[in-house]
Amino acid sequence: MATGGVTLKSLPSELPLDFLNKITKNFSKDLQLREDASESVYMGILDGGEVVVVKKLAENSPVPCEKKFANEVQNIMGLEHENIVKMVAYCREPNNKLVQINERYITAEITDTLLCHEYLPQGSLDKNLFGESSIIDWGTRFKIIKGICKGVHFLHTLPRPILHLGLKPQNILLDVNMAPKIADFGFSRIFGIDHTRKITRSVVGSVGYMAPEYLYSGEISARSDIYSLGLIIMEISTREKNSSDQKHARKYVDGVKENWTMEKIMSEYTLLEEQGLNQVQACIDIALQCVEIDQDKRPSIDYILNRLKALPKNAEVDHSR
Incomplete structure (x- = not known):
């Protein structure tokens, strides 16, 4: 996905992982807002300086990330209300990664699951x-x-x-x-x-x-x-x-x-x-x-x-x- 000239309003609802890597500087600690057992949350900075929140759901979350993803996307994507955070985009992309199982490393397909919503500065x-x-x-x-x-x-x-x-x-x-x-x-x-x-x-x-x-x-x-x-x-x-x-x-x-x-x-x-x-x-x-x-x-x-x-x-x- 080309990033030049992308604004918050022009973001497509489904985003590639490469784009989210770019706007979070490869999920830099400098842009991390918080982290807990279920997700890591980052600021994503678009080319024009606009900010979006990028939530990276943890695979070993207490609530399965597939369920959390479905809840967030299916339930609130598209909702418009002044007192509801606006969900703007999502990413669900499989990748081959090295994982450790019983002291051995194997290649497994892991799905990265991410959600993006508007940034609230306070x-x-x-x-x-x-x-x-x-x-x-x-x-x-x-x-x-x-x-x-x-x-x-x-x-x-x-x-x-x-x-x-x-x-x-x-x-x-x-x-x-x-x-x-x-x-x-x-x-x-x-x-x-x-x-x-x-x-x-x-x-x-x-x-x-x-x-x-x-x-x-x-x-x-x-x-x-x-x-x-x-x-x-x-x-x-x-x-x-x-x-x-x-x-x-x-x-x-x-x-x-x-x-x-x-x-x-x-x-x-x-x-x-x-x-x-x-x-x-x-x-x-x-x-x-x-x-x-x-x-x-x-x-x-x-x-x-x-x-x-x-x-x-x-x-x-x-x-x-």
């Missing part, structure tokens, strides 16, 4: 909420909460609804204006519109953010995402990280329920006036409803959005942490 919500230099005022936090909820609403109300099943602050990316975009659909499922609940034997996700019925029984529904959403709203509103060592985060939830009274909110958000304080209180209340153990007691995404829209919009901006 990075993850997790980094911005809990990083060393994180200072986000309440007005921005409230905007982020509403944006995430709009993204979830879009996914859940598609003609063939999509359940994310991996919502957490690390999978929410922020653009230059601090607008949130939901990313990483590796665990996602397309949910038949005639289904309300489903049992799966493959329980994968993020410990601390998984709904208890999914974690312990493999039962998934739209309310599984609502549970995870509640924990994210809770973290954004309280500025306290869900660091519970329990898989279902009940210790963290119980602490918020007990401690975050209006008196606590006023002491933490000292510069907010009444309307802003009421916004914080309402968001914490919504979050606590979302993390009810009984999933039938959790609100729908429609209810959450309508309640957020009904809150006063002209809150005083709080510049304190």
Whole structure:
């Protein structure tokens, strides 16, 4: 593939590995954004200086890369929404490589699997909420909460609804204006519109953010995402990280329920006036409803959005942490 003059808008949906090698400088450590057990993530720089994110899926990932690739490409390629990360291209290319088996090296066909999506310069919500230099005022936090909820609403109300099943602050990316975009659909499922609940034997996700019925029984529904959403709203509103060592985060939830009274909110958000304080209180209340153990007691995404829209919009901006 010729690279001269290639722009983000002109990228074809399927890319050769040679092209991705070129724009990442052979997957240079200097361009690496992060690495974990399931993938290595790089910046890819196009000829005109535009940046794209290149995710190289690991062959020995806890979630098979074929499944993650299928989820990402089939579920979100082509989706357009201001609060969903745009998938722009992919690569799935077999290559002969030397692999070691029982102290012997043999040539085997290994398929390189890569995904490309738009680059969000502010990075993850997790980094911005809990990083060393994180200072986000309440007005921005409230905007982020509403944006995430709009993204979830879009996914859940598609003609063939999509359940994310991996919502957490690390999978929410922020653009230059601090607008949130939901990313990483590796665990996602397309949910038949005639289904309300489903049992799966493959329980994968993020410990601390998984709904208890999914974690312990493999039962998934739209309310599984609502549970995870509640924990994210809770973290954004309280500025306290869900660091519970329990898989279902009940210790963290119980602490918020007990401690975050209006008196606590006023002491933490000292510069907010009444309307802003009421916004914080309402968001914490919504979050606590979302993390009810009984999933039938959790609100729908429609209810959450309508309640957020009904809150006063002209809150005083709080510049304190």
